[in-house]
Amino acid sequence: MPTKAGSLELLSQWGGNLLVGALSTIQISLWAYAFGLCLGLLGAVGKLNGGRVARGILDGYTTIVRSVPELVLIVILYYAGTDTLNRVLAHFGFDAVRISGFMAAVFVLAFVQGAYSTEVLRGAIQAIPIGQIEAARAFGMAPVLRFRRIILPAMLPYAIPGLANLWLNVTKDSALVAVVGYSELALATRQAAGGTKAYFLFYVVAAGIYLTISIVSLFFFGRLERRFRRGQHKAR
């Protein structure tokens, strides 16, 4: 057990690595969240307006992703995803590409996020009173315009609590890519702890960093929700 001065010394030595890891965690999470939202938006629109085949595929996607543990999915997609891509490229006569760990991590997390955001956004769109959408249609708005002007702003108050949860999940799920060896906060912590044997110290510090990210995000999403709920009836 290191003494108090020892802890400070260790932190000043390894703190930089942890902060780099934390930045990496935030970066991965932001990209994965953004891509996941795009996937989710496509998925939700597809589930609501798509044909039989599209709906079937999307149902399979959300059901499987949501019933298989994230860790298992991440390991499968991390190895299988890069391998499949290279096989497809080889099939068409291209050279194999090396996918960076960062890209793979973002892609894998986004794929998982996409399934959850599909459900959140689908629920939010369905919560919009149908009359508002019919009114937009009656005004002759084209689908894209209708989506931008009516559906998007009207669904946001319903979607934001779910989306806030998803953001908190992705920051925590990003720790799982440590298992496949991409260096972010969790792995940087593991290395610092393993290198110095000060396990307790570094894991507590890492937990503190994750907690800070969560609490700051919660505050931010709370403000966002209040902004988008302006003009709505109070629930209580």
Next chain:
Amino acid sequence: MNWDWLPQYAPLLLHGIWLTIVLLVISCSFGMAFAIPIGLVQVTGPLPLAWLAKGFCTAIRGTPLLVQIWLLYYGLGSLFPSIPWIRDSFMWPVLREGFFYGVLALTISFAAYEGEIMRGGFMSVPKGELEAARAFGMSPFTILRRIWFPRAFRLVLPTLGGEVIGQLKATPLVATITIMEVFGVGSKIRQDTYHVYEPLLLVALIYVCLTFVITRIFLWIERQVPQKR
């Protein structure tokens, strides 16, 4: 696709599935037992206790389970051997195993998530029912036992099913601290046989089946006490 390895590893896989179920059942039962007081004190408890429970839930829900597992296993696990009376105690054979830390981390995590849900459940029970119980002269504990908890539990039951599935999906994380549950077995097969996909796909399929079973169980429980909408 090559499945030649399956017969050889079948016993190990079955044991892995068994271990996954054991982890799930233990952590959910103990977690739920802690979640009830955690939820309750946030609704009626004295303020310091309510803050403590709230802080516990926020801290656990705001940090990745993986970090919690590693904190307990490597952190506590490296602290304990240096304390003589723990080393000499009869608990030491248990405290030496990864299994103990896995169960502990999963239980704490479930308690925090469920504490939050139970809080919502306790708050959603209509006031009038509790007032009626009080008017009958029931003691606070009897109200809790006969009215408040059963009603709150029924309200959270559908959510609880989803949470148990979430907990199932959290169990593979303990494979990182040497517990050979089903994902751990899958990883071992991958290392032994150099088949990359087949073991993982089988493991994924096993989880889908387990999820299906849990969904059925909860549907069955919900049907026991039908709820008027």
